[in-house]
Amino acid sequence: MNARDPNLPLQRDAADALAAYADQAWEQRILPALTDYIGVPAKSPAYDADWLAHGYLDRVVRDAAAWVESRKVAGLTLELLRIEGRTPLIFFDVPATRPDSTHTVVFYGHLDKQPEFNGWRNDLGPWTPKLENGKLYGRGGADDGYAVYAAISAIEALDAQGIARPRCVGIIESCEESGSPDLPAYLDLLRPRLGDVGLVVCLDSGAGSYDQLWLTTSLRGMASGVLQVQVLDEGIHSGDASGVVPSSFRILRHVLDRLEDSASGELLPRHFHCEIPVQRIEQAQAAAAVLKDEVYKRFPWACGADGGPVLPTTTDPVQVLLRRTWKPTLSVTGVDGFPPLSSAGNVLRPHTAFKLSLRLPPLVDAAAATQRLKALLEDHAPYNAKVTFHPDSSATGWNAPALSPWLERVLNDASQAHYGAPLGYIGQGGTIPLMSMLQAGFPAAQMMVCGVLGPKSNAHGPNEFLHVPYGKKLTAAVAQVVAACP
Numbered sequence: 001m002n003a004r005d006p007n008l009p010l011q012r013d014a015a016d017a018l019a020a021y022a023d024q025a026w027e028q029r030i031l032p033a034l035t036d037y038i039g040v041p042a043k044s045p046a047y048d049a050d051w052l053a054h055g056y057l058d059r060v061v062r063d064a065a066a067w068v069e070s071r072k073v074a075g076l077t078l079e080l081l082r083i084e085g086r087t088p089l090i091f092f093d094v095p096a097t098r099p100d101s102t103h104t105v106v107f108y109g110h111l112d113k114q115p116e117f118n119g120w121r122n123d124l125g126p127w128t129p130k131l132e133n134g135k136l137y138g139r140g141g142a143d144d145g146y147a148v149y150a151a152i153s154a155i156e157a158l159d160a161q162g163i164a165r166p167r168c169v170g171i172i173e174s175c176e177e178s179g180s181p182d183l184p185a186y187l188d189l190l191r192p193r194l195g196d197v198g199l200v201v202c203l204d205s206g207a208g209s210y211d212q213l214w215l216t217t218s219l220r221g222m223a224s225g226v227l228q229v230q231v232l233d234e235g236i237h238s239g240d241a242s243g244v245v246p247s248s249f250r251i252l253r254h255v256l257d258r259l260e261d262s263a264s265g266e267l268l269p270r271h272f273h274c275e276i277p278v279q280r281i282e283q284a285q286a287a288a289a290v291l292k293d294e295v296y297k298r299f300p301w302a303c304g305a306d307g308g309p310v311l312p313t314t315t316d317p318v319q320v321l322l323r324r325t326w327k328p329t330l331s332v333t334g335v336d337g338f339p340p341l342s343s344a345g346n347v348l349r350p351h352t353a354f355k356l357s358l359r360l361p362p363l364v365d366a367a368a369a370t371q372r373l374k375a376l377l378e379d380h381a382p383y384n385a386k387v388t389f390h391p392d393s394s395a396t397g398w399n400a401p402a403l404s405p406w407l408e409r410v411l412n413d414a415s416q417a418h419y420g421a422p423l424g425y426i427g428q429g430g431t432i433p434l435m436s437m438l439q440a441g442f443p444a445a446q447m448m449v450c451g452v453l454g455p456k457s458n459a460h461g462p463n464e465f466l467h468v469p470y471g472k473k474l475t476a477a478v479a480q481v482v483a484a485c486p
Helices: 012-038 056-070 141-160 183-194 248-256 278-291 317-323 366-378 405-419 433-441 468-484
Strands: 077-081 089-094 104-110 130-132 135-137 167-173 197-202 214-219 221-230 329-336 351-360 386-395 424-428 446-449 465-467
Touching: 012 056, 012 135, 012 141, 012 405, 012 468, 056 077, 056 089, 056 141, 056 167, 089 141, 089 183, 104 141, 104 433, 135 141, 141 167, 141 465, 141 468, 167 183, 183 433, 197 433, 197 468, 214 278, 214 446, 221 248, 221 329, 221 366, 248 351, 278 317, 278 424, 317 424, 351 366, 366 386, 405 446, 405 468, 433 446, 465 468
Parallel strands: 104 167, 104 197, 197 446, 214 424
Antiparallel strands: 077 089, 089 167, 130 135, 135 465, 221 351, 221 386, 329 351
């Protein structure tokens, strides 16, 4: 292997060779594997209670493991780990090719998927992959089934060019979309084997645009659960009972008013907020200067009352970025107790239930927030109604540690080499529980959190796609960064 000094920038011809290798890998091997992967409805356990019997998660994990082993990377070992009662996990280990390397690079990704959702184009579907204009449509390809394939290909690209690198290991789980409840047990099992982790490469994040490499600087946390209000044991004719029996929906609205200002969407309790670090505000300002009004125009807005699009909560690009990354926000993602419109008679319903998803700022502890949320919603129920909040998952967010000079330099070099533009910094509104877990377990490690979920890629929703040209460039950029890890 080439014993180049990792502190020196990669030469142009070497960067070009990494790009060419990544392009070939995607065309010949990654896209066919992802096409097969998208076709499998490997929904996360939170959305498929019979996941074990259905076998879809086992299938995609086995397929990915077989693909990794087929690449014959020198020294690679792979284990398919299965703790009783938990989802399977892939762990691969590739020895260093740089003799003086003392650190381990940890790659992370997942293979479980969100459920189907509705609203897909007539010619598309969650389990029917389609490659169109450089976009691979279908559920899970970008979020983030590509990760294990891109990680191995980045390692292969370096080895093929004789560019020395540190030891690389991979942790590919299959319950991330459920909040990663099985991951801590596997991390406890693997921790003694990971060594001195110098860099974590998480490929489960997003990008502000497809024009440069974007580093995720923060992730929101989450507290979710089901809020239910019950007033009757059975439905009653609304003409007989309304006006006397309080509406379960009205009580639920009243209870939510304790949490959210419905006029502005502002969360009222201050303990769900945190102070935004000055550096994150400055980075949001820099990202806003690049992305401008695309930060909100990228969403699929419906046609509004005056014929124009529905309006965002703010058109200030800086505030858009901060609201989706550092402000707490409530979403109702599911309902129960409502009949379909086609069979909705004049009946006062006995109960109303909402599935709540509360996104939390990166510095707010999710466990404490969940308990406060439960007390806020349940205490002093109007009309003595039966109000219950059943938490089902929570995860504390993450604020990236300060970048080491070597990582800041090589990230910018990689962005210039493969995208022709400087590195961008952006917070993400989603949650990746692994990051706070690894940050706590390996406080000295540097973090490269990135991904292919750029504008309109629509993870979790209809018409989800993977931007293939961006994925190719990201694979080459990751290889270049890994080569520079001490």
